[in-house]
Structure formats: C-alpha cells, structure tokens
Amino acid sequence: MKGLSEPSAFPYGFPRIIWVAARPPAPPFSGITSKTLCGLQALSTQTEIDLVTFVNPPSVEEYKAKLQQYWGKEPVSIHILPLQPRARWYQGLVRCRFQSSLLFDGKLLDVKLSELSWSSLDRLVIFDDIILAHLGVRYSANAIISPHDCMSDMFFSHHKIQKPSLAKIKKYVQYLLALHYEKKFYHWFLLVHVITHRDRVLLERINPLARYHVVPNADLLNPGLIRDFNSRWDVLIWGDLTIPSCARGAQEFLMYAQRNGLLASASKMLIGKVSRKEAEAIIGKNMMMQIEYSPRLEDEFGRMRSAKIVVIPDIGGAGIKNRVVNVLSSGLCLACLLSQMEGVEAVADRGAINAVTMKELVERIAWALQTGEYKQIAEAGQHIYYSHYNLDLNYRLWREMIERALAIRERVLRSK
Structure with missing residues (x-):
C-alpha cells in the first residue's frame, strides 16, 4: 500500500x-x-x-x-x-x-x-x-x-x-x-x-x-416516460425477463392478477426485453394469453408506452432500481414490492402502491384502479421524489x- x-x-x-x-x-x-x-x-x-x-x-x-x-x-x-x-x-x-x-x-x-x-x-x-x-x-x-x-x-x-x-x-x-x-x-x-x-x-x-x-x-437515465391517465392500458408491467428475480416476479404477479376479479379483466401490457417466443418460454403460454406483450417500452412509432399504473415486478436484487426512480420522477403511479423501494424510502406507501407480498400488491392495485386513487398516488409520488431526491x-x-x-x-x- x-x-x-x-x-x-x-x-x-x-x-x-x-x-x-x-x-x-x-x-x-x-x-x-x-x-x-x-x-x-x-x-x-x-x-x-x-x-x-x-x-x-x-x-x-x-x-x-x-x-x-x-x-x-x-x-x-x-x-x-x-x-x-x-x-x-x-x-x-x-x-x-x-x-x-x-x-x-x-x-x-x-x-x-x-x-x-x-x-x-x-x-x-x-x-x-x-x-x-x-x-x-x-x-x-x-x-x-x-x-x-x-x-x-x-x-x-x-x-x-x-x-x-x-x-x-x-x-x-x-x-x-x-x-x-x-x-x-x-x-x-x-x-x-x-x-x-x-x-x-x-x-x-x-x-x-x-x-x-x-x-x-x-434520475439521469429516464427513457422519456410520460404520464397518461387516459392510456388504453390499466397496468403496464415493466421488467427484464433475462433477470431471474424479475421473471419470477412477473410470473407471480400475473398468477395473482388472473385470480383477482378486477385485474383479470383489466388491460395489461408486459414489457420484457426478450422476444415474444422467449417470453412465452419464461412466463408460459397461458399467462401470455391474458396480456399484450412487447420487448420494448417504445411502440412501433417510437412513442413511449404508458398506463394508469406501472408495475415493477422484481422480487430480488439489491440497491436502487433505475426503473423505480424513472416511474416516480415521471409522475406515473408506481406499484412494486416494498423491498424494491431501496434508496427512495421517503416515497414508500405515500407516493407509491407498495406491499410485502405479491398477492397483497395485486389487491392494492385493484383497489387503486377501482377508486381512481392511482392519480393522487402518482402526483404524491412525484412531489415527494423531487422534494427528497432532486x-x-x-x-x-x-x-x-x-x-x-x-x-x-x-x-x-x-x-x-
């Protein structure tokens, strides 16, 4: 030395x-x-x-x-x-x-x-x-x-x-x-x-x-997310299916969503970073039948997709999740497990839909969609984020x- x-x-x-x-x-x-x-x-x-x-x-x-x-x-x-x-x-x-x-x-x-x-x-x-x-x-x-x-x-x-x-x-x-x-x-x-x-x-x-x-x-790597409460999708699941913790989380979320009366009929889009064929092999064909799928956040015209609620499905990993920060700073309604709020703890439960289990998370998302509370949660999340993490x-x-x-x-x- x-x-x-x-x-x-x-x-x-x-x-x-x-x-x-x-x-x-x-x-x-x-x-x-x-x-x-x-x-x-x-x-x-x-x-x-x-x-x-x-x-x-x-x-x-x-x-x-x-x-x-x-x-x-x-x-x-x-x-x-x-x-x-x-x-x-x-x-x-x-x-x-x-x-x-x-x-x-x-x-x-x-x-x-x-x-x-x-x-x-x-x-x-x-x-x-x-x-x-x-x-x-x-x-x-x-x-x-x-x-x-x-x-x-x-x-x-x-x-x-x-x-x-x-x-x-x-x-x-x-x-x-x-x-x-x-x-x-x-x-x-x-x-x-x-x-x-x-x-x-x-x-x-x-x-x-x-x-x-x-x-x-x-938040220096925001892909350009936009808030659109009039989006035709109720839920956008934004993940990376090449990561096991994210793939397992997406599977769990879709399984519980299928069992929930409100979310089963809600319009859902999964972003997975892999081809549709690979996504079917990871998620399963039956699960894929209940959602729309794209490997990319952008549509065919280069526009960013949005939804009333954005779900980050990860169930593992460590550190700050860039996607969590991107959603909060853009004023969208974030939904994820409480463990994924590392580094932005001030926003947890007040400015995001959080839960300890995936089953509970699905139930809270269904409640927010039914009551329209996702709008207030999104606005609170963006305000708290910029107050604490600007x-x-x-x-x-x-x-x-x-x-x-x-x-x-x-x-x-x-x-x-």
Whole structure:
C-alpha cells in the first residue's frame, strides 16, 4: 500500500478527482454504469476530473470517440488503458478474484496514476466497482471505493431465485468472491460509497472496520416516460425477463392478477426485453394469453408506452432500481414490492402502491384502479421524489462525501 506525498498548501480545498472506471461510461448507459454517470455529472460541477477507464485494444479508438463526444464539454480528461486478454473462470477462483478482475493490468494502472499525481493532496481517487478493490488497496490512503451495492447480498439474492443450473452455481461463487472482497479490502479505503442505507447496514455487518457513506443515484437515465391517465392500458408491467428475480416476479404477479376479479379483466401490457417466443418460454403460454406483450417500452412509432399504473415486478436484487426512480420522477403511479423501494424510502406507501407480498400488491392495485386513487398516488409520488431526491440535493451529497473523505485523510496525516 502506497503512502501520500508530503502535505501541501491544499489541505481543505476541493481536489481534482481521478475516477477509475471499470467500464467506459459512454452511451448506451446501463444499471451498471448509471452510478458512474451520476458521480461524474455531479463532481464535474465542482472540479476537474481525470477519467481512467479500460477498453479492449481493438475498440480503443471507438470508445475514445464515444467518451469524447459525451464528456467533451465537461471538465473531464479521458485516459484509456487496454484490457488484458480474457482470463478463464478457474484462474479467477485459484486467485480468489472475480474473473473480470484479471483483465486489468495493475502495472499500467500504476504508471497512469503516478503520471496523474494520485498521491498529491490536491487529488482524490475514486475506484467505481468492487472488481477494482484489490488494485485500489495500493492507493487506498487517498481513495474511495464505490461498489454502490452490497454485492454479496445481490449475488446471493439471485442465487436463491435461480433454478438449479450452472448459472445458479456461478451466482453462488460470485457471492463468495464478493464476500471475500468486502471483508478483505474495504476497510483500507478512506470511505466506501454505497447508494442505499440498506447496503450500508449489510456491509457494516460484514466489515465493521470500514467507513461507509450513502449517496443515492439521481434520475439521469429516464427513457422519456410520460404520464397518461387516459392510456388504453390499466397496468403496464415493466421488467427484464433475462433477470431471474424479475421473471419470477412477473410470473407471480400475473398468477395473482388472473385470480383477482378486477385485474383479470383489466388491460395489461408486459414489457420484457426478450422476444415474444422467449417470453412465452419464461412466463408460459397461458399467462401470455391474458396480456399484450412487447420487448420494448417504445411502440412501433417510437412513442413511449404508458398506463394508469406501472408495475415493477422484481422480487430480488439489491440497491436502487433505475426503473423505480424513472416511474416516480415521471409522475406515473408506481406499484412494486416494498423491498424494491431501496434508496427512495421517503416515497414508500405515500407516493407509491407498495406491499410485502405479491398477492397483497395485486389487491392494492385493484383497489387503486377501482377508486381512481392511482392519480393522487402518482402526483404524491412525484412531489415527494423531487422534494427528497432532486438533482441539486444529489450534487450536494456527492460534495459532502468528498469533503468527509478529505477530513478523514487529514486526520490520518496528523496522527502520523
């Protein structure tokens, strides 16, 4: 583990950020890169940033152009390092590493971070993924690790839901590796950034020696949802059937909806991200007969579909669900299990239809449709969301995390 340079005249000012991204933060963004997008957007309003990321050698020029196009107007300097040849899964197991962790060249990273003066007190490093933790420890005296979720909990959640298969075994192995990383590496860093308080509580039990700081994601990836209380669909089920927890949740929801007198006759649209044939294999032909289906949220004319109530059917996973945030911020009526409200707890039960079980959720949706209460719930949800989770507040929370890391760093230096 490397040490810091001698104290400079910059002990309290806002430092230049060196952001080490495991994946290039360029469109199209996903749930994995949304945290990186939020952090870079927030911190670029405060300071200059050196973005260090990794790309397969044949794609370097392509991603350099993508990153420059997206971040070129921001105070973000881009540095691309080549990924190493893909490692075999057993090589990762032997070394107690994620397979993808073996793709990063530690020597090249060290040269680049030294070139960027990582140890200077007018710098602060952020490693944005758990798979970088074993490399980040070398720089932890001046670094934050940002795994965003309790990854061991997320992998174990998916493992429990998955049917017996090689994929189920793989999720269990990923759970064990994540637990190993969380126990072995996190306490070396100035701070561990997570996006929900539940993740903080889980990680405090796993590694009580580390310091955790919560900054949620902002709604920067909204696909352009619109509120339409006159939609011909009563219920839109917005999921991703490639994810077992979402596929199982969609099945459960449709099963209970079929048994509910009001919802059985309600017009329902399922968005599943896979082809109709694949959806039938996952959901079942009988279930598919009671709904309309599309793999995409957009219709054939490119317009966003909407409904009186939007259901997020997930029953597992961890962290903030981007789709939950998208629905709330757009002023639509959200319906989901209470466990899916992580990171937006202030909205739960007041500005959304929530329940502990899928059966109860279906009953509450039927009540909201019958009484027309979904309109008031939607408006309340949007109001509460913007009162508690607006962009200005999010930017302030990112700044506060950096300031806390600097205070910890200063205290450590004084104690030496």
